[in-house]
Amino acid sequence: MKPRIATCSLAGCFGCHMSILDIDERILKLAELVDFDRSPINDFKHITTRCAVGIIEGGCCNEENVHVLHEFRENCDNLVSLGDCAISGGIPALRNNIPLEECLETAYLNNPGIYNPSGIVPNDEEIPMILKKVYPCHEVVKIDYYIPGCPPPADAIWDVLTALLEGRAPVIAYDSLKYD
Amino acid sequence: MTKNKQTLTITIDGKKIAVEEGITILKAAEKAGIYIPHLCAYKDLIPHGSCRVCSVRVNGRIQASCVQTVSEGMVIESDTAELLEYRRMIVDMLFVEGNHFCMFCEKSGHCELQAMAYRFGITAPQFPYLNPNRDIDLSHPDVFLDHNRCILCGRCVRTSQELDHKNVFQFVNRGHKKRLEVNAKGLAETDLNVTDSVVNACPVGALMKKRVGYEVPIGNRPFDHASIGSEIEKTEGERK
Known part of the structure; x- marks a missing residue:
């Protein structure tokens, strides 16, 4: 059986997933090497079986992100933080030094252009509870490898993935190690 | 102050180099084509010694190489696993201490x-x-x-x-x-x-x-392909 890969986007913008697709024709090679488990590519809602590699895009900004991250940690041999949001919280973490109440008020109540006659901040129980601040993944669970970048270069993703699948220690080349 | 400067011999990472008295370890290393990572040391400003990234072992003791001047027979270690680890920790601390959003920083x-x-x-x-x-x-x-x-x-x-x-x-x-x-x-x-x-x-x-951010396209910026300090390391041999 081929090793399985699972991917997900937590508090991310899917830019890192676009960068996975940016490996271009190497994706055919990847399809030969692995099977995809839970991923936006196939829309599986949960991990079905043990995975060799889990790739996490985005940090944790709400309870659901934390649940998904735990599911990945429990079911993946190697967990990889992909991109600056997973590693540092990224753009969503800009709110980390602003009180949460102020953020919600600005988003839903007191900002030019907002139409909200009921004056309610969305609080349906179907909506995951927002966390007080946005956490990088490694502050929630143990992360084994990191690929920085916004988004990470496709070469960095490819190099780390193939190294993990071949049992080598991943090394990101200088030209592919970028924080922007 | 105008008296002739003496030449001293120091050793950096096992390499013997002749240096003039009065200069700092950091400057002496640079002249010999050895890059000691540093952040707060800048051009010819009076050294500050605050970032500690340039820490080296001098005769076994850790010192900031940007403020420590050379003396005869000094044995300096810079490129060791221990010091690289310390420097990494300092850089890590600088990153978590502030709000460094590289993805949109000019x-x-x-x-x-x-x-x-x-x-x-x-x-x-x-x-x-x-x-x-x-x-x-x-x-x-x-x-x-x-x-x-x-x-x-x-x-x-x-x-x-x-x-x-x-x-x-x-x-x-x-x-x-x-x-x-x-x-x-x-x-x-x-x-x-x-x-x-x-x-x-x-x-x-x-x-x-203001108004000059992102002027240089990605790929042409100073550190896109060449690591910091590589211009000093390239000169090794030429300046001796």
Whole structure:
């Protein structure tokens, strides 16, 4: 059986997933090497079986992100933080030094252009509870490898993935190690 | 002061080099084509010794190479696993202590802190983020000061005093409360001019010229392909 890969986007913008697709024709090679488990590519809602590699895009900004991250940690041999949001919280973490109440008020109540006659901040129980601040993944669970970048270069993703699948220690080349 | 300078012999990482007396270990190493990573040391400013990235072992003791002057027979270790680990920790701490959002920073690709992290191969910091609440001073028409990115290296404080002969910046408070301040209510009320040397002195994106961000395309920026310090290491042999 081929090793399985699972991917997900937590508090991310899917830019890192676009960068996975940016490996271009190497994706055919990847399809030969692995099977995809839970991923936006196939829309599986949960991990079905043990995975060799889990790739996490985005940090944790709400309870659901934390649940998904735990599911990945429990079911993946190697967990990889992909991109600056997973590693540092990224753009969503800009709110980390602003009180949460102020953020919600600005988003839903007191900002030019907002139409909200009921004056309610969305609080349906179907909506995951927002966390007080946005956490990088490694502050929630143990992360084994990191690929920085916004988004990470496709070469960095490819190099780390193939190294993990071949049992080598991943090394990101200088030209592919970028924080922007 | 004008007497002839003596030549001394020191050893850096097992390499014997002849140096003139009175210069710092950092400068001596640089002349010999050996790069000792550093952030707060800048050009010929009076060394500050605050960032400790340039720490080396001198005859077994850890010293900041930017402030320690050479003496005869010194044995210096710089490129060791232990010191590389310490330097990495310092850079990690600088990253988590401020709000460093490389993905939209105008300084990205030019930033010495980022370049240092690239050189050390840092993929993620090993300490939790502090997410401090810091201000941005946009009052000046041509220059802005973003405290989120400030690493307290003091290069602006010293450049303003020593090269521009002004006194625009100062540190206030101590310890973890230490922060950079301008000697007025805002930058606009100081005698800072966009042509001052200080505007180019910041190693990070804290003190920046307005309206010139992202001018250099990605791929052509100084640290896109060449690591910080590689220009010094390239000169090895030539300068001997």
